[in-house]
Amino acid sequence: MNIGIVGLGLIGGSMGLDLKALGHQVLGVSRRESTCKRAIELGVVDRAFVDFSLLSAADLVVVCTPIGAIAPTVQQLIPHLSSDAILTDVGSVKGAIIEQVSLLWPNFVGGHPMAGKAESGIEVAEFGLFANRPYVITPTKNTPPTAVLMVEEMARSLNANVFRCDPEEHDRAVAWISHLPAMASASLVAACMRETNWDVLKLAQNLASSGFRDTSRVGGGNPELGLMMAKYNRGELLRSLLSYRDCLDEFIGRIENEDWDGLFEDLQDTNHARPLFVKD
Amino acid sequence: MNIGIVGLGLIGGSMGLDLKALGHQVLGVSRRESTCKRAIELGVVDRAFVDFSLLSAADLVVVCTPIGAIAPTVQQLIPHLSSDAILTDVGSVKGAIIEQVSLLWPNFVGGHPMAGKAESGIEVAEFGLFANRPYVITPTKNTPPTAVLMVEEMARSLNANVFRCDPEEHDRAVAWISHLPAMASASLVAACMRETNWDVLKLAQNLASSGFRDTSRVGGGNPELGLMMAKYNRGELLRSLLSYRDCLDEFIGRIENEDWDGLFEDLQDTNHARPLFVKD
Numbered sequence: 001m002n003i004g005i006v007g008l009g010l011i012g013g014s015m016g017l018d019l020k021a022l023g024h025q026v027l028g029v030s031r032r033e034s035t036c037k038r039a040i041e042l043g044v045v046d047r048a049f050v051d052f053s054l055l056s057a058a059d060l061v062v063v064c065t066p067i068g069a070i071a072p073t074v075q076q077l078i079p080h081l082s083s084d085a086i087l088t089d090v091g092s093v094k095g096a097i098i099e100q101v102s103l104l105w106p107n108f109v110g111g112h113p114m115a116g117k118a119e120s121g122i123e124v125a126e127f128g129l130f131a132n133r134p135y136v137i138t139p140t141k142n143t144p145p146t147a148v149l150m151v152e153e154m155a156r157s158l159n160a161n162v163f164r165c166d167p168e169e170h171d172r173a174v175a176w177i178s179h180l181p182a183m184a185s186a187s188l189v190a191a192c193m194r195e196t197n198w199d200v201l202k203l204a205q206n207l208a209s210s211g212f213r214d215t216s217r218v219g220g221g222n223p224e225l226g227l228m229m230a231k232y233n234r235g236e237l238l239r240s241l242l243s244y245r246d247c248l249d250e251f252i253g254r255i256e257n258e259d260w261d262g263l264f265e266d267l268q269d270t271n272h273a274r275p276l277f278v279k280d
Numbered sequence: 281m282n283i284g285i286v287g288l289g290l291i292g293g294s295m296g297l298d299l300k301a302l303g304h305q306v307l308g309v310s311r312r313e314s315t316c317k318r319a320i321e322l323g324v325v326d327r328a329f330v331d332f333s334l335l336s337a338a339d340l341v342v343v344c345t346p347i348g349a350i351a352p353t354v355q356q357l358i359p360h361l362s363s364d365a366i367l368t369d370v371g372s373v374k375g376a377i378i379e380q381v382s383l384l385w386p387n388f389v390g391g392h393p394m395a396g397k398a399e400s401g402i403e404v405a406e407f408g409l410f411a412n413r414p415y416v417i418t419p420t421k422n423t424p425p426t427a428v429l430m431v432e433e434m435a436r437s438l439n440a441n442v443f444r445c446d447p448e449e450h451d452r453a454v455a456w457i458s459h460l461p462a463m464a465s466a467s468l469v470a471a472c473m474r475e476t477n478w479d480v481l482k483l484a485q486n487l488a489s490s491g492f493r494d495t496s497r498v499g500g501g502n503p504e505l506g507l508m509m510a511k512y513n514r515g516e517l518l519r520s521l522l523s524y525r526d527c528l529d530e531f532i533g534r535i536e537n538e539d540w541d542g543l544f545e546d547l548q549d550t551n552h553a554r555p556l557f558v559k560d
Contacts, residue, residue: 114487134487165483173484176472181495183531184468189550190531191524192456192557203445204453207394207414208557214494215461220554223547230535230543241532244471248528251463251470252521255510263510267503270469274500277472277488 002027003154004058006073008039008048010116011090012064013125016044018158021127027054038122052080060150062111063089067228071100078105086147088154092174093232094138094167102142109151110138110167112174113160128159135160138167175236177277179229180244183237185219186226282307283434284338286353288319288328290396291370292344293405296324298438301407307334318402332360340430342391343369347508351380358385366427368434372454373512374418374447382422389431390418390447392454393440408439415440418447455516457557459509460524463517465499466506 001024005012008030020026020043028045029052030036036048047054055061055077065073070089081087087108091097094110101108115133117124135155139148148164155162165173195201219226230237254263281304285292288310300306300323308325309332310316316328327334335341335357345353350369361367367388371377374390381388395413397404415435419428428444435442445453475481499506510517534543 114489134489136487161486163483163486165479169477169480169483172475172477172480173487176475176480176484177488177492180471181468181491183535184464184528185495186547186550187524187527187531188461188464189553189557190527190546191460191520193549193553194523194527195452195456197449197452199445200449200452200456203443203449204456205557206441206443207416207453208457209394209414211461211498212457213558213560214497215465215499216550216554216557217494218491219495220550223544223551226547227540227544231538231540234535234538238532238535240471241528241535243474244467245525245528245532247467247470247474248464248521248525251467252518252525255463255514255518255521258511258514260507260511264503264507266470267466267506269473270466270496270500271503273469273473274496277469277485277496278493280493 001025001060002058004029004055004061005045005064006052006055006061006077007064007069008035008044008122009064010120010122010124010129011113012062013039013042013044013122014115014127014129015062015064015113015158017125017127018130019154020044020046022157027058029054035122042122042125044122044125052077056080056082058082058085060086060088060154063087066224067091067093067097067232070097071104074101074104074108081105086150088151091232092178093229094136094170096232098138098140098167102140106142107144107147109143109147111151111155112136112138112170113155113158130155131159133160134163136163136165136170138165138170140167171233171236172239175233175240179233179237180240182218182221182226182229183241184244185216187219189216189219281305281340282338284309284335284341285325285344286332286335286341286357287344287349288315288324288402289344290400290402290404290409291393292342293319293322293324293402294395294407294409295342295344295393295438297405297407298410299434300324300326302437307338309334315402322402322405324402324405332357335365336360336362338362338365340366340368340434343367346504347371347373347377347512350377351384354381354384354388361385366430368431371512372458373509374416374450376512378418378420378447382420386422387424387427389423389427391431391435392416392418392450393435393438395440410435411439413440414443416443416445416450418445418450420447451513451516452519455513455520459513459517460520462498462501462506462509463521464524465496467499469496469499
């Protein structure tokens with residue numbers, strides 16, 4: 001199969017490595033000449049070009065750009081696609097993207113491979129990045145079933161764990177486990193910086209250790225990513241944030257009222273609930 | 281020097297290993313006969329006993345019990361101590377403990393070695409646990425300077441990074457970087473469990489990954505520890521929680537008002553501030 005990849009960063013590059021190894025003809029498009037050259041050198045693609053014309057031969061095109069660039073990219077891409085080409089993306093928010101893109105190209109299937117690492121860019125692309133990681137496919141009632149099956153098959157060929165759900169379910173689930181943690185974590189760093197006693201602030205900075213490191217990590221991450229989550233998943237993120245504030249208020253209430261039995265029960269509940277989400 | 285250790289768990293045991301290696305005579309006390317036996321077998325102490333009478337020869341006694349047991353332990357210990365013995369503890373909250381214990385024994389210096397691991401108990405005690413880790417000493421204006429110097433010297437001999445501050449400064453600093461993160465993190469787990477759509481909850485549990493793992497870790501931890509933080513550092517924890525809620529409300533406001541420039545600036549600030557606390 002001829003598979004096009006638009007955007008040759010960590011995700012697009014890693015996908016290319018796997019798909020090429022599976023015997024597909026992989027066609028890459030990047031805005032930068034230097035990235036195209038590097039993609040060929042690294043064996044990430046068979047051919048690469050700065051122009052979409054290369055993708056007229058593609059049966060499937062995976063758009064691997066940042067969220068904000070997905071719809072504009074598809075718009076520019078359309079004149080070059082063969083009429084039965086199937087499109088998918090890798091954006092971490094689905095509802096808002098699908099709403100825009102499916103109007104432009106009905107043969108579009110939303111996708112979200114949940115793999116990544118701290119670094120980004122083609123230089124850190126790697127084989128097997130998606131293996132044993134979730135890959136969510138989010139068809140709507142209007143998505144052509146053949147397109148869904150092709151994207152699902154591609155995801156499975158990467159050895160990913162494929163989940164299929166509505167775009168709304170996806171966006172609500174990732175609000176809980178990804179976008180809410182980012183905002184709760186950012187609020188932690190922001191709150192600590194409000195300490196007005198300089199000696200205490202310096203001491204806190206000196207004493208901060210693994211607990212603070214872990215809890216603050218996603219909130220201290222890439223600001224553009226945080227902004228995109230909030231912009232494109234605003235409704236679900238707000239819903240989760242308001243629920244989070246309610247829980248926080250309950251914890252504050254327990255402590256204000258010295259309701260130690262209640263606090264202990266709450267902490268026991270979270271201690272029991274966390275392993276339902278993550279193992280260690 | 282004869283050094284007594286009361287409570288032979290991870291902290292007490294590891295301290296014994298280091299202090300014995302430094303040539304001190306280490307005398308251990310545990311409530312359990314079996315722990316005393318094991319402490320001798322593991323080379324954690326020179327002698328161990330279930331009774332405080334062993335500590336009449338001690339120049340320095342380190343109370344390594346859980347926070348709630350420190351003051352009652354000191355009360356039982358006092359009849360056995362020589363009149364010039366120096367006492368210290370390893371509790372993670374200082375104000376409340378010092379208030380109680382310094383009335384019982386004026387030669388008391390509050391201490392907080394900030395080392396630990398996920399496991400507890402004497403079996404996981406290790407050499408060098410305190411090396412390059414913060415060790416906070418919290419004298420008050422009434423603490424005898426010779427006692428402060430002795431405890432400080434002991435902490436330095438463990439190769440710890442010694443900090444000296446008021447008990448109040450300590451408690452405020454650890455509220456920010458340890459106790460607040462625990463409550464913010466627990467609220468995250470509690471909020472996620474409030475999702476009423478079962479399919480979404482299951483999906484969220486399946487998709488949760490490193491971001492959720494890190495942000496929820498301290499909130500899903502030992503409920504007794506969380507309770508002790510709240511009980512013994514209630515004032516400072518509440519103060520930090522209220523400031524945290526203000527920050528959270530600001531983030532919510534930015535997103536509600538689609539103030540994307542403001543949100544981006546806030547996220548840039550947290551991105552820049554986090555490395556002031558932790559390195560990676």
